[in-house]
Each structure stands twice: as structure tokens, then as C-alpha cells.
Amino acid sequence: MRKLAGFAFILLVAATFTAATLPYTTSVVAKKSFLNQVGPIPTTTLYIPKKGGDFRVSIYLTSPNIGPENGRNNPAIFVTPSWTDSSGKWPSQYFGVNGIYGLFYGSQDQSLPAAAGGSAVIHVKENTPIQVEDDGSSDLVDTYSVFVTVEKL
Numbered sequence: 001m002r003k004l005a006g007f008a009f010i011l012l013v014a015a016t017f018t019a020a021t022l023p024y025t026t027s028v029v030a031k032k033s034f035l036n037q038v039g040p041i042p043t044t045t046l047y048i049p050k051k052g053g054d055f056r057v058s059i060y061l062t063s064p065n066i067g068p069e070n071g072r073n074n075p076a077i078f079v080t081p082s083w084t085d086s087s088g089k090w091p092s093q094y095f096g097v098n099g100i101y102g103l104f105y106g107s108q109d110q111s112l113p114a115a116a117g118g119s120a121v122i123h124v125k126e127n128t129p130i131q132v133e134d135d136g137s138s139d140l141v142d143t144y145s146v147f148v149t150v151e152k153l
Contacts, residue, residue: 046150048127049152059079060116060117061114062147081148082130082131084129
């Protein structure tokens, strides 16, 4: 019996140290879909954290047909998040490598399906919104959809 109790104690201690080293888990705190949009999406609040912290914002855009119809030159759809941290509000143009997630029409001479997406980790101050907004879309004709997920890290 004593050996069994000792073995159980060792297992309990080992489990405690193992649990402390497991990776952190994330939780989805907001999801929003903008289906079959034409023109810019409205600025939309996705989540307002009661406590500041780190979040991952993932954005996926898709369009069945983006292209040069009606003499348009380089139509584009831009969607980006905005948030506030201890340095102040981060406007969309500072997000990511190019400042935005977007669908672009390149040099093709016909309309094509398109998809783009990405995510970034941000730090958000308590009681300030995480938002998604249009960032200067020039395509006011083609239909597209946007899917946004916010995770608490």
C-alpha cells in the first residue's frame, strides 16, 4: 500500500510539472462573415476585451469573379483590422507587410476567381474595440465575401 501511495505521489508531481509546460490554448472570441458584398464593407466592431491582452485576427477574402469589366483599371478590394494598444490607435495602413489584406486584379485580360488571407498577432488595450474595415477598395462592381476570426491568445 505504501509503495502504491508513493507511486501515486510521484505521478501527481510529474503531471503537475508536465501540465505547466504544455502550450497555451487559444479561444475564439468573435467571428464575422460578410457574404456577397459589393463595394466597401462597413466599419464593424468585432470584440471589445474587458482585459487587455494578445489576440490573433485572421481574415480571408474570396471573390468568384474580379476583373477589368467596364474599363476598370486594377480593381481591388481591401479589408483590414484596427485596434488600440498602449501606444494608441493603429490605423489600418500600419497592419501587416502592405498594411492590408486584399484581392487584386492583375494583368489578366479576363475576370478570374480570387482568394487571399492572412493573420496577425496584435496587443489590445482593455475596453477598446477590435474592428474590421474597408481600406480604400476601388472595386465597386464585383461580388466578394470576407470571413474574420478573432482569437484570444
